[in-house]
Amino acid sequence: MSNLSSVPKLLIAASGTGGHLFPAIATAEQLPEYQIEWLGVPDRLETQLVPDRYPLHTIPVEGFQKRLGVSTLVISGRLLAAIWQVRDLLQRGRFQAVLTTGGYIAAPAIAAARLMGLPVVLHESNALPGKVTRSLSAWCSVVAIGFAEAAPYLPRAKTVHVGTPVRSQFRAALSMITDLPIPDNAPLIVVVGGSQGAVAVNQLVRRSALAWLDAGAWLVHLTGDNDPDVKDFSHPQYLALPFYNNMAGLLQRATLVISRAGSGTLTELAATHTPAILIPYPYAADNHQTYNAKVFADAGAALLFQQAELTPEILQSQVSHLLHSPHTLQQMANRMAQLAIVDSAERLADLIRQLVNS
Ligand SMILES: CC(=O)N[C@H]1[C@@H](OP(=O)(O)OP(=O)(O)OC[C@H]2O[C@@H](n3ccc(=O)[nH]c3=O)[C@H](O)[C@@H]2O)O[C@H](CO)[C@@H](O)[C@@H]1O
Known part of the structure; x- marks a missing residue:
């Protein structure tokens, strides 16, 4: 014993x-x-x-x-x-x-x-x-x-x-997202607002999304559970969920992620080598999310936009541009990989x- x-x-x-x-x-x-x-x-x-x-x-x-x-x-x-x-x-x-x-x-x-x-x-x-x-x-x-x-x-x-x-799900062989009906070859945009969701990001995304969906992309929108307008948008290629557990599978499958800049999500994006557009939470203590996001933007792994300057039109065109630029997305993915400490x-x-x- x-x-x-x-x-x-x-x-x-x-x-x-x-x-x-x-x-x-x-x-x-x-x-x-x-x-x-x-x-x-x-x-x-x-x-x-x-x-x-x-x-x-x-x-x-x-x-x-x-x-x-x-x-x-x-x-x-x-x-x-x-x-x-x-x-x-x-x-x-x-x-x-x-x-x-x-x-x-x-x-x-x-x-x-x-x-x-x-x-x-x-x-x-x-x-x-x-x-x-x-x-x-x-x-x-x-x-x-x-x-x-x-x-x-x-x-x-x-x-x-x-x-x-x-989390260990990011360290094991990454699992597939078999519970979501996303076709194998479709570009996939994932929106994450941190563990609580982000209402302001949600509003921007709903006002920008139609162009991406009409161009053939799918969108998984993790809304959090505090968003009163969550039912305002629907489309056959749009899936809104308050929270999702298999983040490793989802981020790995994503073509591009739109996210706040909490350190948890950023570390996971590096682990899955997923390019991102980052919109720091403007009211985070001492604006620390901007400092996090800058590390990723300066490395060329992500684009950084402050919420105050980001209109639906700008977001829509930035995402559309990236979806049509596989070489840029690949470069960003490579830079993400360089930031990962496995x-x-x-x-x-x-x-x-x-x-x-x-
Ligand atoms: C608003 C705020 O001040 N947030 C802070 C909070 O992060 P907060 O926990 O809000 O956000 P993070 O990005 O650090 O982590 C979110 C975590 O939730 C997971 N997730 C999210 C959505 C979902 O549907 N499923 C899911 O599993 C993500 O994969 C990630 O692991 O603490 C972090 C660490 O000090 C800071 O960097 C963040 O700035």
Whole structure:
């Protein structure tokens, strides 16, 4: 029988969106010799994705955001209480290290681990690191970065460029999209708005799509489930879905993707070598999606348009032009492939092993 006390234990603090959870799950899968437990927030996506795989502990952390009527004293009190809870969890569970992917859950996780002298790896997937990463990076043993461009924003941290881990569906032999009736040779445009959908992109696409469809393309439009006008457009070659699971198969089959510029989707586009038109979410914190998109545009893998400057006419003509330019699309696909870091999950897992064993 194995001696449980010799099994290294890792606490993963990752919460919120697919962009924070998928890289952490992919890394956990590369650490089969570890006993892993998860720290998240009640009612967030982790409560659906994690409990089947790892024990999930939750603490309420949304209260750290400065809001009208909530004093700094109250916020500090909540943060201290959360640090205390995490410290208790780390102590009772005899964890040896912490991995976090940023966001509000990262603050108490990093503080508690460092107070106990445990190594902490913070993974930052965006080209412009988030506020929590910028303020707490110096406390972490290592900040693993998805984009090399993030390093100059973290001058006091030890950074290692590992890329961003993708879900296992992107790492296996890619599956086909047999559940969608798309003819084999038809050009396919896919629209993705991040894990929540993007209403403004949806409106632009519906006003531009007819020309692409009439020219023979098919369109899979992942609308999210907050779009009130989703029934406003229909066409035999147009499929609108609130969410789709087999993203690896879909992105690989796509001729061109129109997307927001979240780091998760960008990393997946690189993994499947799929050319893209990127429309950064204009209200993302510190406009970080523009920084992500610029990395891909500067590399020649994608075209970048700010939402404010993009009319349906411009989008329609840009897409039509690309669909008639197979050579340009192939070049963009090649540039996408050059941006992919296929062993990112292994690199991040190795970083954790090195710290725990040092
Ligand atoms: C609005 C906002 O601030 N979003 C941020 C959020 O990303 P958010 O999670 O919203 O967006 P990402 O592009 O990073 O990830 C979306 C994920 O959802 C998946 N998906 C999407 C649609 C669908 O139908 N099926 C599906 O599986 C995508 O394949 C991808 O894996 O955290 C990321 C990581 O910090 C940031 O880079 C993003 O800027």
